Amino acid sequence: MPLIFHDVIVQPSTNYLDYNYYTSLFENDLKAVIPESFLLIASLIVLLYGVFLSNSKDKNYPILVVNASIISILSLLFTIILLWNNPISRATIFYNNLLIDDLALFLKILILLGGLFSIAMSLQYIQNEGLNQFELQLLILLSSVSMLFLVSAADFITMYLAIELQSLAFYVMAGVKRDSEFSTEAGLKYFLLGAFSSGILLFGLALLYGFTGTTHFSEVSKIFICGSDSLRFGFSSLRGCELGMVFILVGFLFKLTAVPFHMWAPDVYEGAPTSVTAFFAIVPKVSVLAVLLRLCYQGFYDFMVPWQKMLILSSIASMVLGSLAALSQNKIKRLLAWSSIGHVGYLLIAISCGTVEGIQAILIYLVIYLVMTIALFAVVLCPLRREKISSLNSDKLEISRLKYLTDFALLSKTNPVIAITIMITMFSIAGIPPLAGFYSKAYLMFAAMSASQYLLAVVAILTSVISCFYYIRIVKIIYFEKPTTLLTFIQISKESSLVLAVTFTFILFFCLNPAPLFLATHKTALAFCF
Amino acid sequence: MVEFVAILIYFVIALALAGIILGLSFVFAKQKADPEKISAYECGFDPFDDARSRFDIQFYLVAILFIIFDLEVAFLFPWALTLSKIGLFGFWSMMIFLIILTIGFVYEWKKGALDWS
Numbered sequence: 001m002p003l004i005f006h007d008v009i010v011q012p013s014t015n016y017l018d019y020n021y022y023t024s025l026f027e028n029d030l031k032a033v034i035p036e037s038f039l040l041i042a043s044l045i046v047l048l049y050g051v052f053l054s055n056s057k058d059k060n061y062p063i064l065v066v067n068a069s070i071i072s073i074l075s076l077l078f079t080i081i082l083l084w085n086n087p088i089s090r091a092t093i094f095y096n097n098l099l100i101d102d103l104a105l106f107l108k109i110l111i112l113l114g115g116l117f118s119i120a121m122s123l124q125y126i127q128n129e130g131l132n133q134f135e136l137q138l139l140i141l142l143s144s145v146s147m148l149f150l151v152s153a154a155d156f157i158t159m160y161l162a163i164e165l166q167s168l169a170f171y172v173m174a175g176v177k178r179d180s181e182f183s184t185e186a187g188l189k190y191f192l193l194g195a196f197s198s199g200i201l202l203f204g205l206a207l208l209y210g211f212t213g214t215t216h217f218s219e220v221s222k223i224f225i226c227g228s229d230s231l232r233f234g235f236s237s238l239r240g241c242e243l244g245m246v247f248i249l250v251g252f253l254f255k256l257t258a259v260p261f262h263m264w265a266p267d268v269y270e271g272a273p274t275s276v277t278a279f280f281a282i283v284p285k286v287s288v289l290a291v292l293l294r295l296c297y298q299g300f301y302d303f304m305v306p307w308q309k310m311l312i313l314s315s316i317a318s319m320v321l322g323s324l325a326a327l328s329q330n331k332i333k334r335l336l337a338w339s340s341i342g343h344v345g346y347l348l349i350a351i352s353c354g355t356v357e358g359i360q361a362i363l364i365y366l367v368i369y370l371v372m373t374i375a376l377f378a379v380v381l382c383p384l385r386r387e388k389i390s391s392l393n394s395d396k397l398e399i400s401r402l403k404y405l406t407d408f409a410l411l412s413k414t415n416p417v418i419a420i421t422i423m424i425t426m427f428s429i430a431g432i433p434p435l436a437g438f439y440s441k442a443y444l445m446f447a448a449m450s451a452s453q454y455l456l457a458v459v460a461i462l463t464s465v466i467s468c469f470y471y472i473r474i475v476k477i478i479y480f481e482k483p484t485t486l487l488t489f490i491q492i493s494k495e496s497s498l499v500l501a502v503t504f505t506f507i508l509f510f511c512l513n514p515a516p517l518f519l520a521t522h523k524t525a526l527a528f529c530f
Numbered sequence: 531m532v533e534f535v536a537i538l539i540y541f542v543i544a545l546a547l548a549g550i551i552l553g554l555s556f557v558f559a560k561q562k563a564d565p566e567k568i569s570a571y572e573c574g575f576d577p578f579d580d581a582r583s584r585f586d587i588q589f590y591l592v593a594i595l596f597i598i599f600d601l602e603v604a605f606l607f608p609w610a611l612t613l614s615k616i617g618l619f620g621f622w623s624m625m626i627f628l629i630i631l632t633i634g635f636v637y638e639w640k641k642g643a644l645d646w647s
Contacts, residue, residue, distance in 0.1 A: 047633060047637055048637070051636070055641065055642070
């Protein structure tokens with residue numbers, strides 16, 4: 001049965017002065033978006049606070065990065081609390097434009113947590129690097145708002161607008177370090193390809209609207225189930241809908257950096273400041289995948305055969321290229337970019353299953369992938385600057401950045417605790433049994449097998465074996481390789497070490513009690529089906 | 531739609547008139563070009579240095595601000611026309627939009643994007 005939401009609270013009325021709409025608007029609709037409104041208002045307040053204080057002569061033009069970060073973390077935290085305590089758990093609101101259900105709640109909390117952790121762990125980095133613009137945190141807040149809307153979008157227009165708001169914030173964030181050529185190049189590249197992919201997406205939406213006459217997910221799916229007369233008898237309009245769907249999927253695959261459309265990702269990941277890269281790697285995948293999931297399972301479920309083929313193809317290509325191209329990388333951020341492309345391949349397997357297990361697998365994978373990526377980027381971020389021991393005698397310390405994989409060498413001696421953390425995280429991403437990463441991959445394979453996607457499962461296992469090589473190569477560098485120049489770490493900040501501790505504990509001890517996550521994701525996936 | 535035909539005709543006539551006025555000066559004026567006449571005019575002196583110069587970022591800022599507030603006006607037009615029908619709800623919806631834009635404007639102001647000194 002296709003997934004339609006029956007409990008529509010607000011029936012769209014043509015009369016704007018309709019009394020019923022008013023009562024429902026103020027009793028339900030506005031209440032249901034309290035978390036989003038709070039975050040939006042908070043970001044506007046951060047904007048005003050930052051611009052007034054940082055330009056005040058009396059205060060001697062203070063740098064507000066730390067303040068803005070802490071306010072942002074707090075407002076994200078309060079948004080999570082508001083979301084958690086939201087009394088309205090299932091509704092379609094604002095003339096069926098937004099949709100609130102368990103899946104949206106789950107993914108929204110995931111997005112906010114990702115944003116929160118990525119701000120916390122980049123606090124030290126942005127201070128060291130001199131990224132003294134409070135706008136960076138502000139943009140994280142604003143893009144989080146848009147991602148919250150994106151997750152609960154139930155309409156093509158809402159979806160497109162939310163994607164654009166999110167992307168626009170990202171373009172600015174990628175190019176935020178104006179004195180770095182790499183950063184500006186990354187910003188430009190991201191902007192051009194992002195705008196191109198948005199254009200493709202928009203063309204697909206326009207085609208679909210032209211052939212069906214509606215922009216709402218579940219109405220589109222209703223048309224596809226029973227078929228309006230023109231759709232049933234008109235061969236060409238069905239083809240038109242399929243064409244639109246292909247364009248939409250291509251747009252989404254662009255945003256997800258799945259393989260035929262991945263070319264911008266390694267450059268953007270490498271060029272953007274590392275704190276921004278961390279945010280890119282962690283958060284937007286969740287929101288884009290959420291809306292893709294909604295679109296595929298709610299809007300296009302009856303078109304499953306064509307979109308499944310596309311996703312399977314893209315998934316296989318992503319897995320193969322992600323694992324093979326990462327083999328030859330020497331730079332950390334590029335390696336992580338290729339590795340994330342491979343992970344998108346695994347996530348696409350789960351979408352192309354088309355089953356409840358598929359949804360559950362994608363949720364589990366997202367949670368665990370998020371935690372592992374946070375741990376990795378926390379490591380890449382915090383000791384980013386290392387002092388060369390050889391130059392200790394001179395009064396000016398020579399500082400070099402952690403850029404190449406070989407910079408990790410001898411970490412086991414200089415900082416054994418971080419070395420163990422990286423080792424465990426790498427083993428987890430590679431999928432070594434008792435760690436969290438194993439569970440996500442295993443459940444994914446189960447889902448793929450039970451949906452008879454044997455080819456995907458086999459390719460996934462083979463590529464994950466290949467990708468073990470480069471994950472474990474890092475461990476080898478840390479423990480067994482001799483560095484050319486001796487480097488030491490600067491002390492890690494409290495926030496980063498806290499983030500690392502939390503994620504490390506999760507990865508290591510997830511096996512002791514995996515039930516809560518499995519139950520929560522199962523409940524979420526089931527709620528999505530009715 | 532029909533009233534646009536008059537505007538189109540007006541457009542064509544205006545173009546033709548401008549062309550005629552421009553063309554007449556070519557027909558009736560004497561044209562004797564020499565190097566002094568066609569060289570760049572810099573207050574009577576020869577050009578001092580390269581004609582290229584750094585472009586002031588302020589021009590971009592003003593252009594971008596214009597685009598943003600131009601869009602704002604585009605949203606205000608239909609609102610202003612239908613204000614009697616959409617009632618207090620419509621009024622406050624637009625006010626929220628304007629407040630958000632105003633916060634953006636305050637940001638620009640305090641940031642110094644409007645200073646030309």
